[in-house]
Amino acid sequence: MSKPITPDRPFFAPSAVPARPYLGVAELAVQLWRAKWLMGGIFAVIVAGGVFAAMQMPTSYTASSRLLATLDDFYVYRPLAGGDAAGIALEQDQVIQAEIELLQSPVVMASVLDQLGYETAYPDIAEGRERALVRGEKPREEIVREAEALAVDALLADFEVGAAPERPIIFTAFEHRDPKVAATILNAVIETYLSYRTELFASGSGESFANQRAVFETKLAEADAALSVFVQAHGVTDIEAELGALQRLAEGIRENLLDVRARRRAAESQLQSITADLAGTPAEVDIFVEDSSQQTLMSLKLEREDLLARYTPQSQPVRAINTRIAQLEAFLTDQDAPAGTVRRGPNPVHQSLATSRATLEADLRALSGQARELERQMEEVETRRAELSALAPEWRALQRARDLAEGNVMDYATRESQAQARTELSRQHGDNIRVLEPARPPVEGSSMKLPVLAAAVLFGGFTALMAGLAYAVTRRGFATPKSLERSMAIPVLDTAEVRA
Numbered sequence: 001m002s003k004p005i006t007p008d009r010p011f012f013a014p015s016a017v018p019a020r021p022y023l024g025v026a027e028l029a030v031q032l033w034r035a036k037w038l039m040g041g042i043f044a045v046i047v048a049g050g051v052f053a054a055m056q057m058p059t060s061y062t063a064s065s066r067l068l069a070t071l072d073d074f075y076v077y078r079p080l081a082g083g084d085a086a087g088i089a090l091e092q093d094q095v096i097q098a099e100i101e102l103l104q105s106p107v108v109m110a111s112v113l114d115q116l117g118y119e120t121a122y123p124d125i126a127e128g129r130e131r132a133l134v135r136g137e138k139p140r141e142e143i144v145r146e147a148e149a150l151a152v153d154a155l156l157a158d159f160e161v162g163a164a165p166e167r168p169i170i171f172t173a174f175e176h177r178d179p180k181v182a183a184t185i186l187n188a189v190i191e192t193y194l195s196y197r198t199e200l201f202a203s204g205s206g207e208s209f210a211n212q213r214a215v216f217e218t219k220l221a222e223a224d225a226a227l228s229v230f231v232q233a234h235g236v237t238d239i240e241a242e243l244g245a246l247q248r249l250a251e252g253i254r255e256n257l258l259d260v261r262a263r264r265r266a267a268e269s270q271l272q273s274i275t276a277d278l279a280g281t282p283a284e285v286d287i288f289v290e291d292s293s294q295q296t297l298m299s300l301k302l303e304r305e306d307l308l309a310r311y312t313p314q315s316q317p318v319r320a321i322n323t324r325i326a327q328l329e330a331f332l333t334d335q336d337a338p339a340g341t342v343r344r345g346p347n348p349v350h351q352s353l354a355t356s357r358a359t360l361e362a363d364l365r366a367l368s369g370q371a372r373e374l375e376r377q378m379e380e381v382e383t384r385r386a387e388l389s390a391l392a393p394e395w396r397a398l399q400r401a402r403d404l405a406e407g408n409v410m411d412y413a414t415r416e417s418q419a420q421a422r423t424e425l426s427r428q429h430g431d432n433i434r435v436l437e438p439a440r441p442p443v444e445g446s447s448m449k450l451p452v453l454a455a456a457v458l459f460g461g462f463t464a465l466m467a468g469l470a471y472a473v474t475r476r477g478f479a480t481p482k483s484l485e486r487s488m489a490i491p492v493l494d495t496a497e498v499r500a
Helices: 025-034 036-056 092-103 106-116 123-135 140-158 179-234 239-279 293-308 316-334 348-429 449-473 481-488
Strands: 059-069 159-163 169-176 284-290 341-346 433-437
Touching: 025 036, 025 449, 036 449, 059 092, 059 179, 092 159, 092 169, 092 179, 106 140, 106 179, 123 140, 140 159, 140 169, 169 179, 179 348, 179 433, 239 348, 293 316, 341 348
Parallel strands: none
Antiparallel strands: 059 169, 059 433, 159 169, 284 341
16 A cells, blocks of 8 residues: 655655566566576587487397297196196186296396307496406305396396287397397397296106106005015905905805705605605505406396396396395405405505605705705805905005005106106197297397487476576566566656666
8 A cells, every 4th residue: 555645755655665576478588588698508508418418329229029829738737636627728818928927037038148148248247247356356156146147137128028918929129239149139038938938847747747656656565565464464365356256155155055955844844745655555565366256246247237138127037146246246345355366565655655765865864964064164154254354444455555556656657758748849849939030130220319319408498498487586677667567566657778
């Protein structure tokens, strides 16, 4: 706010004056223009330094190569023991990432350095190592180890590897000052990588299978020895087979015993029947009887029939012959035995029954003896079966141990053979990695001259601008009448140019 005019203050003046003049866009442009020589000098110095630095930048050459990576036998899961989940394979992207990691392995880079030498790849590191060895400031092993670490880090820094998404192609590149050395190192890296991955994938499995096979061969020999001691101690060769044979023998003996017992019971029953029949059969019978009574009776009956043909039944001749027939029949009825001459002898039926009884008695004795022998055999078989059944658990345990060891020996021998075959085939045919194009010395190189020069120009311009701005904001004078009016809050009526 302005103060009123008094005798002490005969003019209108602002109550306060700012410490620095007000700078608008026009004022800032004027101040920058006034600082043009300062800004130009700073810009020229920085650009000159950038040009000098750009001229010192070396030209480098990048050799490139491409690899085709496809799924092969190495990326298929095979369990070391058992067969669950076997045959599971990695996806293509996983295979590519695994191969990229192998390409970037420090082991591969160290092997390349051993093949080519430090002098070829990085002469500066080789010279530094020799100087350190001459000075002897550190132990030789430590100097060599540090130089190798530096060279490996340098190789990894100059080596580039990548892959496009969903494509089985791996891109590799190596940058070096010498185009021939760049191509040589890149080809050496690829060859070493192919050899290293083959040994890495194949060596461990074959050796582990061989070691496991040797372990189970030792267990198999121990199981065979224990089984041999058991067989010699108990006099058995194959308990399962012997138990099966004893089972079949017992069944046969049991069937024979049941048959013999059935035949003996049948023979006993038949003997009882024959004995009963023999008791009711006389030992002697009439062999020859000379008696004509029946013949006379038959003649009389024939004569009566003849008389009836001529006479009536009430006639005298018919009645007379009927009387004679009745008397003869009454006589024959009163006789207990035939009348006349009789000869007696042994009864054939009695003799046959006696012979059958003797035969059955002999058969019974034989069947009883056979039954006792079969019972004795059955007892021996059951006793042997009980002994073998008691020995069976131990024998089965020994047999299981032997069979398990033998199965493992066969399994690991097969796996070892397959691992060796896969290793040999991979060495001969390059497995799943194919070099589409080997690295060749590049014709055109690349340098950091232009980027360094551009950076110097940008940095010089920025620094000069900052110096101009610093000059503008530190000035105490007023660049334009407007700046004075805004800063002092008083109107400017006219301007005059002052010449020295």
